[in-house]
Amino acid sequence: MMKNSVTMTLLSLIFLSLIAPIHASITVDGLIEQNIHVVYAIENINSTLYEEILEQKIFNNSTIPKAIETYFDEQNLENAEVDYDPAKEIFTNSTKSIHVEFYLSGSDIIDSTFNPAAMTETYDVETGWRKIHVNLTDGFSLDFAQYFEKSVSEWGITNYTINGEIHPTYLYDYPDSAMLDPLCRFVLPAKAINIHAIKDTIVFELPIPLEDNLINSPFLVLGVLILVNIALIAYRKIRR
Numbered sequence: 001m002m003k004n005s006v007t008m009t010l011l012s013l014i015f016l017s018l019i020a021p022i023h024a025s026i027t028v029d030g031l032i033e034q035n036i037h038v039v040y041a042i043e044n045i046n047s048t049l050y051e052e053i054l055e056q057k058i059f060n061n062s063t064i065p066k067a068i069e070t071y072f073d074e075q076n077l078e079n080a081e082v083d084y085d086p087a088k089e090i091f092t093n094s095t096k097s098i099h100v101e102f103y104l105s106g107s108d109i110i111d112s113t114f115n116p117a118a119m120t121e122t123y124d125v126e127t128g129w130r131k132i133h134v135n136l137t138d139g140f141s142l143d144f145a146q147y148f149e150k151s152v153s154e155w156g157i158t159n160y161t162i163n164g165e166i167h168p169t170y171l172y173d174y175p176d177s178a179m180l181d182p183l184c185r186f187v188l189p190a191k192a193i194n195i196h197a198i199k200d201t202i203v204f205e206l207p208i209p210l211e212d213n214l215i216n217s218p219f220l221v222l223g224v225l226i227l228v229n230i231a232l233i234a235y236r237k238i239r240r
Helices: 002-020 047-056 063-074 210-216 219-238
Strands: 024-032 035-041 081-083 097-105 109-113 120-126 133-135 141-142 154-164 163-175 182-189 193-200 199-209
Touching: 047 141, 047 163, 063 133, 154 182
Parallel strands: 024 182
Antiparallel strands: 024 035, 035 097, 081 097, 109 120, 120 199, 133 141, 154 163, 163 182, 193 199
């Protein structure tokens, strides 16, 4: 009986190993500046799945950008662009990982309004483009629309350090996947203030730089007029 029990246990472990879910970690980063620098990092991919991805060649460096372009078309976002390098290598065989990066721009993605009273710029950043669906192979896909369905207004805000500078960051770690570990971050400028989100639109303000303040200041115009008058008076005196 003991031998039978041990045999059944071993068979059960082998069976579980065969049906065990494929594990991989997925991080989506959106670094918000004048545009959005987007990075999809898919790491620790199961060896079998990774070999299938390479063999089937369904997924490449244009798969995610094109899926986002399709999202733009479906949402009628005419002033939204995806900029990526179609020749850039995205696979790292030694670590069985995939790294895709590109830039999003256009007024339908990032719109800004100048506030002369506060001398700030208010930014509205659209993040709904994250909700896409892509195939890695014929039988395995990534459903970001499911992973990151919760509105950004419901996400937590934390700090994220880049090159020693602290950036306020919207962060969501999808909790319900046994197969994957999807995480999404939207990293705001370090000087962002009055941060909040309205559903999937992130809103924040940035102080206008000193040089821009001077350019927009009425005192600068007044100073120029004074200097012009002084120059005219001096010129008239010289001619006399």
